[in-house]
Amino acid sequence: MTGPSYGALLDAVRGVHWQARRAVASPMAGTHHSKLRGTSAEFTEYRLYRQGDDPRRIDWRLLGRSDRAYIRLATDRAILPTMLVLDASASMAFPVATRAKWRRAQEIAIGLAAVVHADGDPVGVAVRDDRGLDRLVPPRTRRGVVGEIARVIDAAQPAGADPLAPRLAALRSARIAVITDLLGDADELLRAARVHLAAGGEVHLIHIVAREELEPPRRPILAADPEQPALQRLLVDSTRRAYEDAFGEWRAEMARRWRAAGAVYIEVVTDEPAPHAVRRIAEAPRVGAARQ
Amino acid sequence: MSWLLPSALAVAGLASLAAIALHFIARSRPLAESLPTARFVPRRPVRARARSIALSDVPLLLVRIAAVFALGAAVAAPVFAAARGRVRRIIAVDRSRDVGDLREARDSVRALFRDGDVLVAFDSVAARLSGAAALDSMTTVDAPGSLSAGLAASLRAATGLSSQADSIELVVVSPLSVEEIDHATTSIRAEWPGRIRLVPLRAAATNERAVRVESAEGQNDVVIAGLGLMGVPHAVGDVRVVRGRLTATDTTWASDGHVAVHWPANDSVANWQPRPTIDAIGGVTSSSGTLIGRFPRLWALRGHAVARWADGEPAAVEYAVGRGCIRDVAIVFDPASDITLRAPFRQFAARLLEPCGENRRTLRADSALVGSIAGGSRFTRLAPASALRDRMSESSAWTPWLLALGAALLVVEMAIRRLDRRPA
Numbered sequence: 001m002t003g004p005s006y007g008a009l010l011d012a013v014r015g016v017h018w019q020a021r022r023a024v025a026s027p028m029a030g031t032h033h034s035k036l037r038g039t040s041a042e043f044t045e046y047r048l049y050r051q052g053d054d055p056r057r058i059d060w061r062l063l064g065r066s067d068r069a070y071i072r073l074a075t076d077r078a079i080l081p082t083m084l085v086l087d088a089s090a091s092m093a094f095p096v097a098t099r100a101k102w103r104r105a106q107e108i109a110i111g112l113a114a115v116v117h118a119d120g121d122p123v124g125v126a127v128r129d130d131r132g133l134d135r136l137v138p139p140r141t142r143r144g145v146v147g148e149i150a151r152v153i154d155a156a157q158p159a160g161a162d163p164l165a166p167r168l169a170a171l172r173s174a175r176i177a178v179i180t181d182l183l184g185d186a187d188e189l190l191r192a193a194r195v196h197l198a199a200g201g202e203v204h205l206i207h208i209v210a211r212e213e214l215e216p217p218r219r220p221i222l223a224a225d226p227e228q229p230a231l232q233r234l235l236v237d238s239t240r241r242a243y244e245d246a247f248g249e250w251r252a253e254m255a256r257r258w259r260a261a262g263a264v265y266i267e268v269v270t271d272e273p274a275p276h277a278v279r280r281i282a283e284a285p286r287v288g289a290a291r292q
Numbered sequence: 293m294s295w296l297l298p299s300a301l302a303v304a305g306l307a308s309l310a311a312i313a314l315h316f317i318a319r320s321r322p323l324a325e326s327l328p329t330a331r332f333v334p335r336r337p338v339r340a341r342a343r344s345i346a347l348s349d350v351p352l353l354l355v356r357i358a359a360v361f362a363l364g365a366a367v368a369a370p371v372f373a374a375a376r377g378r379v380r381r382i383i384a385v386d387r388s389r390d391v392g393d394l395r396e397a398r399d400s401v402r403a404l405f406r407d408g409d410v411l412v413a414f415d416s417v418a419a420r421l422s423g424a425a426a427l428d429s430m431t432t433v434d435a436p437g438s439l440s441a442g443l444a445a446s447l448r449a450a451t452g453l454s455s456q457a458d459s460i461e462l463v464v465v466s467p468l469s470v471e472e473i474d475h476a477t478t479s480i481r482a483e484w485p486g487r488i489r490l491v492p493l494r495a496a497a498t499n500e501r502a503v504r505v506e507s508a509e510g511q512n513d514v515v516i517a518g519l520g521l522m523g524v525p526h527a528v529g530d531v532r533v534v535r536g537r538l539t540a541t542d543t544t545w546a547s548d549g550h551v552a553v554h555w556p557a558n559d560s561v562a563n564w565q566p567r568p569t570i571d572a573i574g575g576v577t578s579s580s581g582t583l584i585g586r587f588p589r590l591w592a593l594r595g596h597a598v599a600r601w602a603d604g605e606p607a608a609v610e611y612a613v614g615r616g617c618i619r620d621v622a623i624v625f626d627p628a629s630d631i632t633l634r635a636p637f638r639q640f641a642a643r644l645l646e647p648c649g650e651n652r653r654t655l656r657a658d659s660a661l662v663g664s665i666a667g668g669s670r671f672t673r674l675a676p677a678s679a680l681r682d683r684m685s686e687s688s689a690w691t692p693w694l695l696a697l698g699a700a701l702l703v704v705e706m707a708i709r710r711l712d713r714r715p716a
Contacts, residue, residue, distance in 0.1 A: 091328035183328050213329045221323060223330035232324060233333035246332040 006110050006150060012275030013111045017119055018282035020080045020175065021202050021264070031077055031119050046070040080202075081139040082116045083173040084109045084149070085164065086127040087180030087208075090226040092158040094210050100270040101210050102158045105179045107274035108206060108281070112177055113149045115282055117141070121175075125149045126167050127156045139173055161227035168192040175202040177281070182207055182254055183227070194261050203263040206281060207254065210270045213247065216240070294678070296369035296688060304364020308357045315353045352708050359701035366694035369687065371455060379674060380457040381409040382446045386466035387430055388415035388437030390654045392494035398427045400465045400491050410449045414438065418445030436652075437472035439464070439665070443480045447680070450484075454681040459674040462488045467495035468662055469654040477665070486675025487667035495654040503645045504529030508536070514625045515555055518632030519641065531645050537561045538618070547614025553644055555621040564591040564620065575602040576623055579650070581639025583623075585631050591622045598643055598650075599623070608644060617648035 017031075049058055049069035057071040086109050092102045109125060116123040122139030123146070129135045135152045137145070164180055165188035176196060178189065182205075193203040216223070216235055225231040235243060251267065258265040264284050268277045295301065327333075385401050387394060401411065402424060411421035415433035418441040442464065450460045462484060466472065481488070506529035509516045513535055519525055531551045534542050538554045546552035556562040567589055575584045578599040589601065595609035598619060608621040621644060631637060643650070656662070 094326060094328050096326050181328065183331075210328075213327070216327060217325075221325040221327070223327035223333050224324045225330040226326045226328055228331075231330055233330050234336045235327070235330075235333050239334050239336060242334045243329075243332050246334075247329055250332060 006107070009107055009111050009274055009278075010114050010146075013115050013278050013282075014118070016115045016279055016282050018082075018112065018115045018121075021284075031079070031121070044073045047073055079121050079141075080116075080119075080175050081122040081173045082112075082124075082175040082177065083139060083171050084112060084123070084125045085168055085171070085176060085178045085180075086125060086153060086156065087164050087178070087184065088128045088156045088158045089161050089164075089181075089184050090159050091161075091181055091183040092208070094226070095212050099158070100212075101181060101208050104268060104270045104272075104274060104277070105206075105208050106153050108208075108268065108277055109153055109177075109179055110146065110150050111274055111278035112281065113146045115278060117146050122173075123149065124173070125152055126171065127153060128160075128162055129156050134167065163188060165189045165192045169195065171196070173201070175204070177204040177206060179206045179208060181209065186254065190257060190261060193258070193263055197262040203258075203261075204281060204284070205258045205263050205265045206277075207251070207265065207267045208270070209251070209267055212270075214244075214269065216243070293370050293372050296371055296681075298368055300364050300368035301361075304360050304368075307360045307364070311353060311356050311360065315349060352705060355701055355705045355708060359698050359705060362694050362698035362701055366691045366698060370690050370694075371688050378457040379459045379461055380453045380677075381406070381461045381463060382412060382449050382453070383409055383463045383465060384412040384414060384418070384442040384446050385427075385430075386415070386437050386442070386464075386472070386493065387413045387433055388472065389432060389434050389652065390437045390467050390469040390472055390496055391432060392467065392496045392654075394430065394432050396493050397465055398430065400493065401427055404463055404465075404491070410453065412442060412445045412449060414442035414445060416441065418442050420445065420449060437466065437469070438474065439466065439468065439472045440474055440476045440480050442466070443477070443484065447480070447483055450675065450677075450680040451682040454677040457677045460486070460677055460680060461674050462486070463491060464488055464665075465491040465493060467493045467654065468657050468665070469495045470657050471653040473657050473661065473665075481665050484675055485671070485679040486673055487671040488665060490662065490666050492656070495656060496652065498652050498654045501530075501647070503531060503642075505531045505533055505645060507533040509533070509557075513557065514627055514629060514632045515557075518637045519645075521633060522638045522641070524645065530647075535561070543613055543618065546616040546618050549615040551616060551645070551648055552613075552618045553621060554618060555644075556624065557627075558624060559590045562591065562620075562622075564593060564622065566590060567592045573601050573603065576600065576607045576640070577602070578608070578640050578643035580641075580643035581636055583631070583636050583640040585629070588624055589622070590624060593620055593622050595620075599640070610648070612648065619644060 046059065046062070047070065049055075049071050053071050059070050059072050062068070062070050086105060088102075092105060093099050094101050113123045113125065120141060122141045124137045124139040126134065126136045129152070135156065137149050137152055161184060163185040164178070165185050168176065168178060168189060169192040176193075178193070180189070182189070193205070197203055218237075220234070220236040223233050223235045233239070255265045255267065264281075266277075266281050266284065268280075381404075383401055383404055385397050387397065391397055405411070405424045411423065411426065412418055413421050413426075413430055414437065416435040416438045418438075421427070421430070446462050450462070453460055468490065503522075503524045504526040505519055505524040506526060507513075507516050507519075511517055511520060515533065515535060516525065519533065524531075531553060532542060532545060533553045533555055535555055535557045538552065542552050542554075554562070559566075570588060570590055572586050572588050574586060575582060576587060576599055577583070587601075589605070593606045593609045595606070595611050597606035597608065598610050599606070599608035599621070601607045607623055608619055610617050610619045625632060
């Protein structure tokens with residue numbers, strides 16, 4: 001199913017659950033709290049019968065004992081279809097020698113897919129393959145979907161500077177996890193995420209940052225943007241501090257804006273082990289918990 | 293081991309120091325490296341240079357220093373001496389007309405010669421002999437000897453021997469007569485950095501004698517008046533100065549072993565070939581002196597010149613007649629001039645009155661001069677070979693290899709630079 005390189009990762013994320021941040025409005029039975037309250041076996045409370053309620057939901061025994069008409073309420077469980085959107089732009093192939101960003105993004109995507117699949121939720125992926133074509137695995141719950149996702153992700157190669165926002169806008173899944181370094185169309189991506197959030201969906205933004213971006217080499221270099229070859233800046237001792245400040249401010253601004261929009265923003269540095277990052281993403285506080 | 297051009301090593305050392313200094317204060321253009329977050333680096337001119345005061349690129353520096361020293365050593369040309377403590381000998385033997393008996397010269401050389409010695413024979417010029425066997429075929433050359441030529445040839449031979457020995461001995465086998473030593477001899481001798489062993493030979497007999505001039509002209513003639521001041525006119529002499537036409541009697545007299553000097557008083561008493569253009573010239577010279585004045589040139593003489601005009605054209609020529617000779621002198625004096633009464637005329641005319649051929653001044657040179665040629669107190673040891681080495685023309689067998697090594701190191705240096713420029 002998956003390559004041997006993912007075996008340890010899948011073992012490490014076994015038992016991790018990725019709960020929905022809020023109640024899900026899905027008619028299909030799953031493991032997440034549903035906005036719908038129906039007749040499931042899991043009893044929640046009684047409520048006085050009101051005109052319009054289904055008479056079949058009246059608890060007749062209680063009516064016989066108390067002469068009052070109550071109906072049984074039960075919380076439904078629903079599934080949460082999840083799509084993983086992977087950024088395969090050239091900036092992800094950094095550092096050139098190790099491609100640590102891309103490697104970490106692949107591992108996080110596989111790990112999250114395994115977690116979602118283990119929760120019984122449909123999971124899919126959208127990524128551009130090595131030929132520059134969009135590859136989409138629709139959300140599925142069937143066995144083998146994680147392996148299929150792994151094959152698609154393994155076939156992809158980071159290159160070019162294709163925008164990510166159109167891909168996000170085309171998705172209709174309830175939960176979307178975007179794994180990116182945000183060095184492409186960050187504003188358009190946020191705009192598309194707001195639309196999805198406004199429609200009641202969840203957006204998780206997993207921001208991949210390379211350690212080498214946080215702490216570039218001490219020697220003088222002429223920094224070249226792989227997605228904009230014309231952009232070359234001199235990174236020397238005198239400009240290093242300003243670079244670190246600007247990069248830090250930008251990351252803080254991104255986190256603030258994404259969180260303000262209602263998304264979950266999680267920064268993952270490449271030297272963080274993938275299982276740890278997956279666990280951190282999955283265990284992000286739910287909306288209700290955050291309020292408490 | 294020694295170096296032909298040791299200063300090249302010093303230059304290489306200075307170049308290496310400069311390279312080290314440059315590596316300390318290198319201002320290099322930083323290498324372009326991929327950094328996706330490059331947009332967060334403040335704008336600054338890309339052409340700006342990155343400074344470093346630390347010793348950078350040590351492997352590259354080492355390769356550069358090695359290349360510089362390899363090239364410096366190639367230019368310095370190391371030479372490894374083939375022999376140690378060896379003395380080579382050069383024997384310069386005189387074969388000029390000044391040598392009284394050439395057999396004596398051969399015997400002297402044979403007594404000195406040993407295997408490995410270099411033989412140089414000289415007269416007015418010098419040549420290297422192939423070995424002792426060449427002595428048998430060596431003959432006297434009818435030319436005045438030139439010690440300068442012999443010393444110069446010995447110096448050249450010593451240059452070739454310098455890499456094979458520690459010391460070089462120079463032996464000169466010569467009568468060392470006066471005419472063999474010229475103005476250049478002292479200077480050339482000074483080039484030999486050691487003592488010279490002199491083996492004297494018996495000199496040939498001199499033909500110098502007191503000049504006795506006879507002439508049919510009276511004392512009113514300008515030339516005869518000038519010769520009169522030299523004290524040479526006699527009633528009967530060995531030299532006859534003819535100021536009129538040369539007669540058969542004069543020719544016959546000359547063929548008896550005398551010298552007839554035909555020195556026309558005017559253009560009507562000589563049937564020589566006239567010059568196409570008669571002009572005037574400001575001086576005439578012989579081997580004994582120079583006369584400055586304005587002289588008409590009436591004839592174009594051909595033959596063995598004994599005096600020449602200032603432009604090199606013969607002014608007086610000599611040709612043999614029997615056992616004697618006749619000299620035609622195409623120098624016409626103004627009868628009213630007093631130029632012949634002055635000292636320069638007497639010096640100039642001395643050559644015209646010499647015996648046929650010229651004087652052989654085969655008297656042995658002054659002992660002080662001979663002593664200085666031997667070296668005197670200044671040079672008491674044999675010449676060291678190192679001082680005779682011609683470092684400019686000598687080559688080293690190591691030079692091509694060192695050049696190849698330097699080139700290879702430069703290729704390595706280029707490869708290292710290219711590797712360093714590859715993006716991270």
